[in-house]
Amino acid sequence: MSLGADDRKWLADLTSGRVRYEEPMSRHTSFRVGGPAEAFVAPETSDELSALVTGLAGRGIPYQVVGGGTNLIVTDAGISGVVISLGPGMSKILIENISASRFMATVMAGTSLRLFCSHVIRNGLKGMNFALGIPGTVGGAIRMNAGTALGWISDVLESITVLYPSGLQETIGRNALSFSYRKLLLPRLTCGEALCHQTIIVSGSFSLAGASSTDLKQEAREILKNRKCRQPVALPSAGCIFKNPPSGKSAGELIDLCGLKGLKIGGAQVSEKHANFIVNTGSAAAADILSLMDRVRQTVFKRFDVNLEPEVIVIGN
Ligand SMILES: Cc1cc2nc3c(=O)[nH]c(=O)nc-3n(C[C@H](O)[C@H](O)[C@H](O)COP(=O)(O)OP(=O)(O)OC[C@H]3O[C@@H](n4cnc5c(N)ncnc54)[C@H](O)[C@@H]3O)c2cc1C
Incomplete structure (x- = not known):
């Protein structure tokens, strides 16, 4: 926890009460996973964004900006400080x-x-x-x-x-x-x-x-x-989970050749349709997705000596 009572009052005043506390980030990521943001603010104007950022920096409060959350895995423990969401406003x-x-x-x-x-x-x-x-x-x-x-x-x-x-x-x-x-x-x-x-x-x-x-x-x-x-568009995901290696076969081809399509940990599964997608079959936690990513990386490394680099960004405590 990084927000004191004085910080909370300042945030409430600045946003006319629109700040949300303990906001589940699963509501703001396309993977539909992620623990709570200590505070969550969606600025409605550039001036509000500017005042928010300078105030947070001045107070030493950590912040993290997110867009549509379509390339993010937020850990189950959530995010300390303030999540600034840039969306329709x-x-x-x-x-x-x-x-x-x-x-x-x-x-x-x-x-x-x-x-x-x-x-x-x-x-x-x-x-x-x-x-x-x-x-x-x-x-x-x-x-x-x-x-x-x-x-x-x-x-x-x-x-x-x-x-x-x-x-x-x-x-x-x-x-x-x-x-x-x-x-x-x-x-x-x-x-x-x-x-x-x-x-x-x-x-x-x-x-x-x-x-x-x-x-x-x-x-x-x-x-x-x-x-x-x-692409498996019907299930929650964050698009391609690994970057393609600079040369040779694509990440999807390497994963497919290892026979990993369909592999499941908890509610996370390597897509049957596109091997470089991990999908949330309904009940995945961020930890399931991260464990599955580890398993895929290790298997591909063992077989092809290629170290797959994540394309998704992992944030949180
Ligand atoms: C079904 C599906 C298909 C996809 N297909 C593709 C594809 O074909 N090609 C592709 O490249 N990607 C693809 N993606 C991944 C993703 O959609 C893109 O990376 C997208 O551009 C991320 O935008 P976002 O607003 O959701 O960013 P977020 O996921 O919210 O954030 C991604 C990163 O950008 C930072 N960020 C966001 N907004 C700002 C800002 N205003 N200023 C500074 N930093 C910021 C965040 O801090 C984070 O580090 C796909 C995802 C899904 C779910």
Whole structure:
């Protein structure tokens, strides 16, 4: 526990009472697992977010930002400090025409990636179809450099605006950003504190081209149909659980070759449909998923000498 009575009063005042205590994170993750957040706040404006972050940093209270929770495993013990959830309250899309055929979409971090993709398709803008079907928010997608075989966020991202614990906001162009497979390395400003505070992505700007909305819609239908055939979308998961190794067979192929499809620990199971998905069959705890991940890693390492690296982010005590 890191919140005292004075901190709780400050949080209640700042959020007009919207702060929730002991909020089950299973309500905020696509895996539907995770213990309680000591406090859970969903800011409704950039100003509220900024006041929250500077106040938390000033008080030495740890915080953790989450988007749609679609790439997260929250431990069963839950999270000390404050979880800041960027969702519908921090959602906005602004499109500007920057030349005859180029457009810049500036999107707030809490915007659903699905909503952004369908918005640009409707408006005849090309560039985001690669991301169709990826759940979560734009902020989470930028942080994870989300992508598919058709492209990555880093292909279309022009700049991001970040918020530091000091309250300072900075816009950073793509050339100053460091992307890798499923990761954007976020810059940190040293704030001279022992606590590790996270830099928050407030918005991102994407470079898009004019195109036929009808053609984009046709392409979108095919991409979504293809995904549905390959992925176990009916059961809770966090998408691909391991990153693909830099060369050779994909993580899914390696797991499949080890005969691990269908392997179960508690309520967690290696999907029968896609070996790189672990699904929650209904009653999984985070510990079941983590144990199953360990078992899969050990088995693949023993057989192929390949160390699978998790793609999902594990947070919590
Ligand atoms: C069925 C399914 C299919 C999926 N398919 C794909 C796929 O094809 N490709 C792919 O890349 N991923 C896929 N994923 C994984 C996931 O959807 C993506 O990684 C997504 O971009 C995560 O976004 P989120 O908002 O849910 O982030 P979260 O899961 O909430 O957070 C992920 C990380 O980002 C950080 N974060 C979130 N928001 C911010 C912010 N505003 N500022 C700073 N840090 C932030 C969090 O702290 C955390 O470290 C899939 C997941 C599911 C459940």
